[in-house]
Amino acid sequence: MYIAHRNEYTNEVQTVREHCENTANLCKEYAIPEMEDLAYAAGKAHDIGKYQEGFQRRIRGENIRVEHSTCGAIAVGEKYPKPMNLMMQYCIAGHHTGIPNGGFGNDEDNSLKGRMNRTFEDYDAYKQELELPELDIRKWQQFLAADCGRNADWLIDKFTFLTRYLFSCLVDADSTDTAEFCRSTEVVRKLQADFEKCLEKINVQLQAFEVKTELQKTRSLLQEQAYRNSTKDAHIYLINMPTGSGKTLASAKIALQRAIAKKKKRIIYVIPYNSIIDQTAEVFEKLFGNNLEILRHQSTFSYDEKVDLNEDYREAAKIAVENWDAPFIITTAVQFFESIYSNKRGKLRKLHNMADSILIFDEAHMMPQDYLQPCLQGIAYITKYLNSEAVFLTATMPDFEKLLKLYAPANNRIENLIKDKTLFEKFQKCQYINMGKVSPEGLLAKSEKYPSRLIIVNKKKNARQLFQMCTGRKYHLSTYMTAYDRQKVLQAIREELKSLDEDFPDGNIPEERRITIISTSLIEAGVDLDVYTVFRELNGLDSILQSGGRCNREGKRDKGEVFVFEFENEAQNDKMNITQRLLAEYKDISQPECIEEYYEEVFFLKQENIQKNTMHIKCRSFENLPFQTYAEQFELIPDRTCSIVVPRDEKSRKLVDTLRYTKIENEKELQKYTCTVTKKELDELIKQHVADDFGTGIYCLTNEDYYDENLGILLEAQDYFL
Template sequence: MYKAHKNEITGEIQSVKEHSINTANLCREFAVPVLKDMLYNLGLLHDVGKYQISFQKRINGSNIRVEHSTSGAKVVKEKYSNGVALMMEYCIIGHHSGIPDAGTISDTPDMTTLYGRIKRQCENYDDYKKELEILPMDNNDIIRYLSCDCKNKFELIDKYAFFTRYCFSCLTDADSLDTAKFCRGPENRSLHTNFYKCLDQINKSFTGFVCNTELQKARSKIQGQVYKKVGHDAGIYLMNMPTGSGKTLCSAKFALEEAIIKKKKRIIYVIPYNSIIEQTAEVFESVFGENAEILRHQSTFSYEDKDGYSEDYRITIKNATENWDAQIIVTTAVQFFESIYANKRGKLRKLHNMADSVLVFDEVHLMPIDFLQPCLEAIVYITSYLNSEAVFLTATMPDFEKLIKKYTLRGSKIENLVEDTSLFYLFDKCNYKDLGYLSDEKLITISLESVSSLIVVNKKKTARRLYELCRGKKFHLSTYMTAFDRMKTIASIKNELQNLEKNFPNMKNVPENSRVTVISTSLIEAGVDLDFCAVFRELSGLDNILQTGGRCNREGKLKNATTYIFQLESEKNKISNDIRANITKGLIKKYENISCADCIREYYDMLFFSQEDRITNMAMYQECTDILSIPFQSYANKFELIDSKTVSIVVERNRTSSDLIKELEDTGKTDVRKLQMYTCTIYQQEFDDLLTQHMINDFGSGIWCLMNSDYYDIETGILFEGKDCFI
């Protein structure tokens, strides 16, 4: 018997034949219909290299290194000769190390490219023919499927690359699941959600809402437009709803009804910021209760840190996080898109489980321009070919129908869920006024005239500088602070605002030392449910300004409230390369009300349709000339939605963080997910400054930790020179 795996606990052996057939059957189960036979064969052949005598010696205890993934790719190359064979070669040869770059046909065996590795010599593995029965498959049918809807070679390259990663996802998840089942025994239970009961709970929550005021009636009518279109036949739905109209629960109800009617397996919420995830997940958990086991996949959340979870449940969560085998998932845009464009099995395992889903993209206008084409393209592929549908949710909707047809497949079915916008004006709870240039001191003085004010600036250093100038009850928020401290600060701000409303219900005659001022970077703009009497926003993109304006008079209790736009005199002579800000500056002069639909439309038209080079810069077709030369690994390394010019620094903030840092120092390893809560973000130049001062150390792990607590302030975050000491 040829051995594939040995259970180190029980001593049991799994044969290569058994593992290969199990993997093949799972691959077939995961695959879309036209690819089922190919995926079966992919699973069947992926471990052909384990029929080599050297591998059998290794599994029997010999201390030798054996490359087994090349053999299956060689079998495929011998049997098939077109793009289907190449796709299978990519998947098999990379099923442990990741999908490689294609390289060139002149590459030598010592190179790690596909063309290099396929030339490597392997021992005889022909005994696979005695045990594995390859299914016949229609190559031409698969080729037609891969090339359909593609009008040129560029679209073909992108679609071919997507489906190569999709097949790789099916293979690696099937391989991992069967191996885990044999080595660890039956898997723990799956996360379970009852869509019917969740829908019932959300309907009950809506029955508690009264519709007495004009605003409440408008909210109900806007939401009603959405519900009337449940069950329609579209791939992408546009849900343009103003701030305060109940977007989150409305989108959840729509997603649940779609999932039930169309028998979707899961609902995936994709959210731009970690801070929004906290709030969205808490809303869902509160409404759904025990009817939903929600998987939260984000960098700042660790199930290990939460009390009340059994060990069995923690293992279930860990497994679900690896391949998204859950029915409701709340994740970040970074996790979602970087998983699709990765080349490693650790991330790509999720891709095939994005099929048969309702994908909800919250604050979709924040999709980064430099990655817009591949992000939109991925959504179109998943909704067009994997039986999923997407909901685009925002209060400031770009013309996505036009963008999708320009930068992706032209046949996408797109439907607008809210066509009548005549009641949107009722949700305008503040005016917008341009103050022009102000000194730091003047800005602070004006802000202190309000009972509660929010000042949002573009730079972290600016936020810190203004905070130091401010007096009274003041708060600071930026990514110089750890997520741990930001969450505590936001909780304190909410508490102070509630006390202010309680002690001064009319918001009159409030002494200066009782007024609340919050100075923040843009991280507060979306998903942080705070309400201020006045808001001040440094000139930026129109979407940023309107999002910040959503924190002004949020509950509509004030008759007159204003969001002020300003520029700082300290920045007056600096040339701005921010195209968003430059466009907005012109629109402020043109429109009396910058929150009107015409202004928003013109802003996005100028932003997206004048920057085609930036939008398409990260398209896969820019990296190669045809499907024979796709650089999967190199592209994955470049596909980083978060600016790689920043560096994360771990800061000791409590006993848990102290223990994690100590473990890192002693062993060079620790639980990185738990550390995320205690990291702050700095720029490369700032990192170099701290390194020169010997204030950070990575203990050889690549995870940098702050070594001197004098270089961190709980109110303003990481410092770049120590605090003054007075003796």
């Protein structure tokens, strides 16, 4: 009897034949129709190497190391022709360690070619128990070539996407069958959702809103236009709606309607920043209640520390995070795209569960320019080939129709839900004024006459300097501060603004009650604040317009004011130069024509930047695709900063002590106590013996005098006066 697994709790054994057949059936079940037969064959062959005598000695207790993954890759190489066999070989050879690089020549490394050149014990016994199926090669080749024309680059990109997708089906099937056999307890239930009842609740909420003022009527008309147009079938929907027009609820309603109409399995809400997820999740949790169990997957959130959650729900969510087998998921753009372009089973397990879904991309314009092509390709492939639909949501919409056709030509049907933009001018609640160059002193002096002012700068050190110079009631926000403290500051700001509204409804606020908020760009997207005036340092047009969304947000005045300024001697990038020219050319930079011109320059004059991180640029042959190298280099947020954990309460001090004495870390629980510094700043703290990683690679602040709850991390201790 050839054994694949042994249950350590019951001492039962699962044969290799049973496991391979179970995995093949699950793999086929997970796959789209065009990939079912290939998935079944890959599942059948993945553990053929366990028929080696050495592996059987190991599973029976002998302490030896036996490589088994590559044997299945060799077997499918003998059975099927190229490039079909290559797709399976990448997946089978890497189903434990991750999809390898293809490699070159007679490599003796961990590349696919290197592994295939190794010598293995005889595993022919599999032929007596497992029969690899015959496959329709022509049908598979036609599916692979569809939409690629004669373009070899598109063929490479599509082949790599489908390889990762097959890998996702295989490793999730393998993990699921293994877990089912080896588990010690009852099967944990799955998260639940009732989309019909959720839609009823969102309709009740939307109908409850007052529609009396001109702005409220316009908001309702704009939303109705989006709902009406969303009944048309498409792969990708574009919702271009101004700030304050109710995009979040409108997109959720459209997603629910499409999910019900098209019988989709799940809705995945993708948000650019961790800091925005809390607010979005809170809105949905409050609105949908028990009818929707939300799965949150982000680096700053841990189900282990959420003691207020039902134990049953928490355990179900912890398992669902591994493969996104849940009906409603809120995650970050980093998690979503790095899951598509990883090579590891831990991340790629989720990819096949992006099929049959509605994907909502909030603030879609924030997809990074350097990775725009792979991001758009991933969405195009998931919606065209995996039976999903995507919704792009933003107040500053690039020409995504043109971008998708240029960089991700999968012949997706694209539907623009807002065709009539004449209503946009009703949402122009502020005017943008170019101040030109100012000194920090001049900026603060100018801001003092306004009752509540938000000053947004590009650099953390400038935010800190302004905060220290500022007098009166003031607040500071930057990533020098931990997420723990930023959340407290945001809550304090909201309470103070609410208090000012209640105490001074006429807006005539005495000087001693006026407030100043000084922040970096982290406050621009998804943070619902309504201040009297905004001052924004020159940056990309999208950033400036996002800043304007914090000014006169509720339209209580005819026009708010957003002042755009520059500091002396600050270097400018291409986006700043484009914005500076548009400020001079347009009376109102929030006009659709201005936004269109901005993105035309940003995206279409820098095509080499957009394409440089696509797989076909790295390799032009199926046989030596650099899956591992590409995954290791795929970083949506360049790692130019370092994280440092700062103890802020009793819980975080215990976590740091655990790390110090046991070397065991809980990264998710530590995340909200981290702030970011440059490598140079971290080196300075280490040099002063106030930061240590205790040999774990996770740096912690060991002297709390080097942190201030208002300023954040300090590079020298606070002074003591005796």
